[in-house]
Amino acid sequence: MKNADEKSNVRKKAIAKSRWKLIYKALKNEAATSSTDENVSVMRFKSFGFLQQKSLPEMTGSEDVMWSQISFDESHEYSLKIRQLNMKLSAQDLIGFNNTGNVCRSKSVCELGGGMTCLAGFTVACTSNAKEVLVTDGNLKSCQNAEIIAKENHSKFGTTEVSVRQLLWNKPETFADLKEKFDIVAGADWIQIRATINNNNLRRDEMYLSCFVAFSLMTTDRICQHIKHILKPEGIAWMFAPQRGSTLKKFQEIAEADFTIELQENYDSDVWAKHQKLNSSVGDAGHYDEDIHYPWLMILQNR
Incomplete structure (x- = not known):
């Protein structure tokens, strides 16, 4: 043993x-x-397979850009055109950020850390009849790309008011005017990965990378403060993230100072069935790791 x-x-x-x-x-x-x-x-591990993606070469005019149509069901009743950048990361890019039924109907919704496509926020705007949806990220290039996506899909949002904004955890002025504005705050897979670093064994390149890890460790409190600031007193926040060792648990411990928290592993029958199938599949054993791939649902409400 x-x-x-x-x-x-x-x-x-x-x-x-x-x-x-x-x-x-x-x-x-x-x-x-x-x-x-x-x-x-x-x-x-690329996907749980619930979304259908179709390349749109007729819209792709550059090798640095790829347009796709994302459909949420076989009838294609709900679909979005998503613009993805085939770009390499630079250190400067990384410094700028630390990266539903009727439940949203007539509600104000904010997606935090939406990334390059803000797919979750745009999906809510496309399908839920929300009053307004604000999609955000800390990376300026992500926000610029999201603006283009929002413009391309404007006709699919109905009466939902959709906007894009850059929010930075360490700059309160970027969200000061959003105090207690949103009924629902949502985020997917942006809770930072923590790492234990033995400085005595780091080479120069590892020391350089550790700066980004150390920076991310300082943001957890700020993230919680940010959520509390923009959430209405009776509002609710949904955070989806894998456990990643003790990362999710540690985030929960910090967040409990300001919120009552409910953590759910089995929150959707289709997602759970797919998760169990992947876990039991020999063929996927080397690719699917529930610790880093299966998203738990954390529900936060103001105390």
Whole structure:
């Protein structure tokens, strides 16, 4: 048993080291093409398969841009045109951010950390008859891309007022005017990954990368303060994120100072069935890891 545990620990350390190298390659604008890179990347598992994506080459006028149609059901009654940038990350890009039924009907909704496509927020705008939807991110390029997506899909939002805005955790002036504005605040997969760093063993490239990790650790309190600031007293926040070791639990511990929290693992029958199928599938064993891929639902309400 001890030998098995030792082998497991060695493997985990090797994978962690490989992931640091993969991030470093991205920061240096190097392509990650090896099979080793693919195997250690947390993105090796691509999708639960609930969304259907169709390429729109007629809209793609540059190799740096790709347009796709995202459909939410087989009838294609609800669909969005999404613009994705085929761009390499730079250190400067990373510094700028730390990256439903009738429940939303007539509500004001804000998506935090929507990323390059703000797909969750635009989906709410397209399907829910919300009063207004504000999609946000800390990265200026993400917001600029989201503006283009919003303009392209304007006709699909009905009477829902949709807007895009850059919000920065460390700059309260970017959201000061949003005090107690939203009935619902939503976020997906932006709770930061924590890491334990032994500075004595870091090379220069690892020291450089550790700066981004250290910066992310300081944002958790700010994120909670941000949510509390923009959420109405009777409002509710939905956060979807994998456990990622103790990351989700630690975020919960900090958030409990301001919110009552409910954590749900099985919140949707279709998602749960897909999760169980992936967990039991031998073929997906090397790609699907529920710790980093399966999103839990954290519901936050003001105390």
